[in-house]
Amino acid sequence: MNITFYGHACFGIEINGIHIVVDPFISGNPKASHIDVNSLKADYILVTHAHQDHVLDVEKIAQNTGAIIISNFEIVNYFIAKNLKGFHLNHGGTFKTKHFSAKYVNAIHTSSFADGTYGGKPGGFVLTANNKSIYIAGDTALTFDMKLIPMFTKLTAAILPIGDTFTMGIEEAIIASDFIECNKIIGCHFNTFPPIEIHIEKATQQFTSKSKELILLEIGSSIKL
Template sequence: MKITFLGHAACLIEEGGKKVVIDPFLTGNPQAAIKASDLKVDGILITHGHGDHLGDSVNIAKNSDALIVAIHELALYCKAQGAPKVHGMNIGGSYNFDFGRVKMVPALHSSAIVENGNSMYLGEPCGFVIQMKDLTVYHAGDTGLFHDMAFIGEEFEIDLALLPIGDNYVMGPDDALRAVKMLKPKRVVPIHYNTFPVIEQDAKVFKSRIEKETDAKCIVLNPGESVEI
């Protein structure tokens, strides 16, 4: 499995000839490693409806004929915007797709989009546990720390956890460290930091703390860099 960090919270997973992108915010992202038009995928997973996560999902879906997977209300919104294929889910549900098995898990955040000055509710925010062959990746989405992360760690042997560390809108490094202790993943990649001044963090300090205080290996990726597991 190859995981590429595309910037902010956008991550590309490749396994067995299948490609899945999560939260493809590329246009307008100062960290973006590629252009949305360069991305061809089989599946698009969206954790919530904020613009820095919904991002280019619909356009990528149109260009790739890709399936969008999201919470029910957000899936319907994407369909109304012209996405060719959508699959709505809800918290706690799992489904087998041709690219792997996906379970939708909770996240503590909000989820809406503002259009013409009006805020539109787009369902609850979520995280995803993605199983492709014998490997498991957890993308936490935008979230604060919550104790049920321990249940996710008990249910799955997580090979890699993609965790936000930016603070202000999401977990900061202290809470992300506590999350790692509950999830017990083999590897951690920090995401959702340094895109904007308000979420600036030192990922090297976070890496040092993770590897000192837990058994996990922390891999800091610059946008465009990959790790294979």
């Protein structure tokens, strides 16, 4: 499982030649200006919720690649109405292929498109392939529902938002890592714009002090699990 950070909360995940894009917000992010949206490969697009900073490039990528959009009922219907392909999920449901599975789990946030269309309830994904699992939390506050995840999945790593203001911050993310029983955390949703700026060295030290690893990838860089 190879994971590439495209900025904000957008990641590319490659599994045995299958390409997944998560929450694509690239063309509207000046810090990701060196990423060419039109060159991205995608067989599937996972969407946690409908906010613009998570769906801006969904339509463009899906048109370019023919990718299947996987999300909740309302979000998938929104894109199907644009003649794109999608697969409906709701909380607790799992999308399965021979390459991977993606379970849609709870998140505490809001969800609406830029045009005001209701985006359903927000969520996250537990992505499993090749005996490895990663939790993609989406935009969320800390929630006891996270404790359900290790009851059915042993996580290899987790992608958690850490920027505060619109999601949980560093302190809550550390508690979240306890809830999900995973000490390898990939941070996202930080430093894109002023309300979510963090002190990177301090954040890393806070995790280290709790015997945990906070991985903060440069935009365009990758990690292999």
